[in-house]
Amino acid sequence: MDIIQGMLPYFVDLKFIFFVFVGALAGLFVGAIPGLSVAMATALLVSITYTWNTHDAMATIMGVYVVGVFSGALSAILINIPGTPSTAASTLEGYPLTKKGLAGQALGCSFGSSLMGTVLGGLMGLIFAPVLGHYALSFGPPEMFMLALFGMTAVASLTGSSVSRGLLAAILGLLVGTVGLDYFLGVTRCTFGVAELYGGVPQIPLLLGLFGVSELYSLIFKKSIGAGTTTDAPDVKSQFEGFRAVFRYKKAMLISAVIGFIIGVIPGTGATIASFTSYGMARSVSKEPDKFGTGHYEGLVATDTANNASVPGSIVPALTLGIPGSGTTVLFISAFLMHGMQPGPSFFSNYLPESNAIFITVILVGVLASIVGIFMAKYMVKVVSLPTYILGPIIAIFCLLGAYICRNKVNDLFIMMVFSILAIFLKKYNYSLPAFLLGVILGPIIEPNFFRALAISNNDYSIFFTRPICIVLWLMCAATLLMPKLISRRTAKKGVESK
């Protein structure tokens, strides 16, 4: 009842709805264009909304973040190129449906599933996030240190090509995070006399360099992202037909929403794993498993419900523990920090209205985006094949604006360029960018909590191994580090058996 009462003011606040709408509209186009990442758009918005009031800024950022996953399915369904990695599974059923001449129905089904995914995921977030936040209040410095360490190992081991590479990227991030003034000794580290670095490496130029300008370097090798594909504008009537089809597969929808949310909560996993897992699950519980892969609505319902339900799931650990559930949520945490809010155990006691507003925004975004999406689909189709000679320069200009706006310092533009060059090498040699970024963001949490814990225990390191929560977190660290190896071994074994 309290939740419903808390939701009402937001649903009647026209200004709030307007900002959600702006974010959703931007997200629809960013997500639909393969090559433009949601991370880049979020990083850009974090800087543009820097001076806005917190509610409006969060509404817009959430709009892009949620709808980016939502609309990435458009190009996945129509041209078999996922707009975002999280919609890769949508190609499994979406593109075969398009080939059957049911593109409109497939899009409608995708929009309907995404709507249900965000609404169900948002409701689960509203219910479960405060519970987790309540337990997180009992965390002290050793637990916080361990939690940050766990978040880093989870993201490092699950987002990169190999665990060692992921961890090395995270350590490199931690090293970059040490730049600036030392909190305990008061000396500056690795600033090279640059005054702009005394407060640490500025996060926005770093984010835009890693996720924005670096996109430009890959775009120069392509003429047009959707080149060689033909796309017809889908009509509204057929989309509504597909929308209704979602409710024929309620079981698949509910199972996928729960799977998506749970996977979203696990740090480092995110929407891509959620959608593939629920696709497999939906196939195993389906009455028509043979139809999967041939353009079956049930499969599309499963993938698109799960990847959207994982979005609110990934926000839960970010708010309650300060540990991001996915790469893009790392940016989300920095948005909070920019607005003077520290995500972590005390978040729910300090900012209860804001935290509720976030999940309510998710629901609102889902509703708005599905309505707008159906009517805007014919325009979004045209944007999909925008030539790169227009996209590339626009990205570079937006990155300039984003990096400059926060502090009005031209030096920040060069810091952004340094990190964009670093991103080229990290991408080329398969080092995880989210793991690197997480290292930078978690550095200021890990270091002070590590020294505080040692101060409490008179420099006795056993404090990290004797407290119950620390032991559990050590076990979770070990599990996340071993998981990729176990999964690959199991897959190899299955492959041999099937041969």
Add this chain to the structure above:
Amino acid sequence: MLLALFATALGYCLIVEGKNQQNKAAHTGTEVSVPAPISVKKVASVITICIAYYALVAVVTFIPATIVFLFCLMWFMGERRWKLLIPLSIITPLILYVIFAIGLSVRLP
């Protein structure tokens, strides 16, 4: 110190991983996957154009610098139609100026 130790250990792990892959590839007769080569010249040119733009923007302000930058980058990316190059280079910065500097009261360089 701790970070250096971890990084060294992980570096060693990577060397072992690489050697294992090489051994495996030698056994199965397949090639070890190496990162795809990227055109250094192309990427370096874009980096130079961007750095020049960011340096220029501090001297001649946003609109003139962006006009020159848009023209150069679009030309570099293969667009040769003057009818498109000139209007796009001029109109885009003006639109952005109106949206950000006037509409959103953002201070532009």
